[in-house]
Amino acid sequence: MADGERKRHLCALVLARGGSKGIPLKNIKDLAGRPLIGWVLRAARDCGGFDSVWVSTDSDDIEKVAREYGAQVHRRSPEVSKDTTSSLDTVMEFMEHHPEVDIVANIQATSPCLHPETLKKVIEMMCRDGYDSVFSVVRHHLFRWTDVSKAGGLTKPLNFNPDRRPRRQDWDGELYENGSFYFATKELLSQGKLQGGKIAYYEMKPEHSVDIDVDIDWPIAEQRVKRYGYYGKGNPKVVKLLVCNLDGCLTDGRVYVSLNHDLLSYSLRDMDGIRMLQRKNVEVRLISERTLSSALLDSLKLPCRVEPDVSNKRxxxxxxxxxLGLSSWEQVAYMGCSYSDLECLKLAGTSGVPSDACVEAKMTDCMVCKYPGGCGAIQEFAEYIEHSKESKKRKFCNNQES
Structure with a gap:
């Protein structure tokens, strides 16, 4: 930058209208223990390359969440808060009120797997390489055919020859916009364009390319976020506490009743898994909704604390x-199997369920064990936690070295 030349103001802008018809207040609905919009706001804030981070909204509720995540708020007018309003119109209205902004990064609120490193690289493309616009894409290997649903007739291939169908490894695939972000200069926007001029794309990793359009996408997105989402500058996230539902995870969910007392059975493999994590300084605790006698608990000889008769697991x-001095659910791993476990499964940074868990529990989780409850599922989940922990440490160390 030449002497006396003003540094260009780079702004992150998240559009978050309150009147979504598909999912009411979708932008602040809880996703894996965090409001949806919180995932992208944290990524934008932590990338360190933006001079300001804004949310454009017409909702008091969204404004409150945006400010909690460190964003400034632009209250958009009713004219750009309609179902028919385009993103370009909303961005241009924002620019009219903020002439100090030179480059806008229009970031999609519904892209929860966005990472700061991605944004840093695109900022370099805009500021160092002089692009007028950069947008996100993802690579797909999909065979496309002509649409004949209305006119009838025979369909034809669009991007391949059926006589010589390429193998995935022999084909580069095609690039598709995924809508995660659109960077553009003020000059380009003044022409009524989000894309144009000296233009480039940024190819995102498939695992980071997540978009939520309808309610059915939500459980899929939760699984992806827990595995691939950005959890803050403290990455890698390290499990400090594992909580398991005793009924149906440690046991197979059955109770053997005699004249004098109840009997429970569990797998010694699960005890090995618990002890392995304890040796790694992970606190392990069991939780149960049932009233368990002290005599029964003593007879089980469990190597960890058990809390019976729990009505509110969260x-x-x-x-x-x-x-234990833990500030975030991201440091908690939770294993459950029943409806009463759903809230904790969604909140925990790492979640698991046995193979015979209820369907709703499976839908919220990032790992479904191959073993059922009482038959080694806890050991399997413990090994998953330890493997994830070590792989995250290696990745973190490699990033530090590079």
């Missing part, structure tokens, strides 16, 4: 978190 886990 409340109990958060009490344990406070006791």
């Amino acid at each position: 409340e109990t886990v958060e009490q344990w978190m406070a006791e």
Whole structure:
């Protein structure tokens, strides 16, 4: 930058209208323990390359969440808050009120797997390489055919020869916009364009290319976010506490009743998994909705604390978190199998369910074990936690070295 030349103001802008018809207030609906918009705001904030981070909204509720995540708020007018309003119109209205901005990064609120490193690289393309616009794409290997659903007739291939169908490894595939972000200069926007001039794309990793359009996408997105999402500058996230539902995870969910007392059975493999994590300084605790006698608990000879007769599992886990000095659910791993576990499964940074868990529990989780409850599922999940922990450490160390 020449002497006396003003540094260009680079702004991240997230459009978050409150009147979504598909999912009401979708932008602040909880996704894996965090408001949806919070995922991209944290990525934008932590990338360190933006002079300001803004949310354009017409909603008091969204404004409150945006400010909690460190964003400034632009209250958009009713004219650009309609179902028919385009993103370009909303961005241009923002620019009219903020003439100090030279480059806008229009970031999609519904792209929760966006990472700061991606944004840093695109900022370099705009500021160092002088592009007028850069947008995100993802590579797909999809065979396309002509649409004959209305006119009838015979369909034809569009991007391949059926007589010589390429193998995936022999074909580069095609690039598709995924809508995660659109960077553009003020000059380009003044022409009524989000894309144009000296233009380039940024290819995102498939695992980071997640978009939520309809409610059915939500459980899929939760799984992807827990595995591939950005959890803050503290990455890699390290599990400090594992909580398991005793009924249906440690046991197979059955109770053997005699005249005098109940009997439970569990797998010694699960005990090995618990002890392995304890040796790695992970606190392990079991939780149960049932009233368990002290005599029964003593007879089980479990190597960890058990809390019976729990009516509110979230409340109990958060009490344990406070006791252990844990500030975030991201440091908690939770294994459940029943409807009462759903809230904790969604909140935990790492979640698992046995293979015979209820369908709703499976839908919220990033790992479904191949073993059922009482038959080694906890050991399998413990090994998954340890493997993820070590792989994240290696990745973090490699990033530090590079």
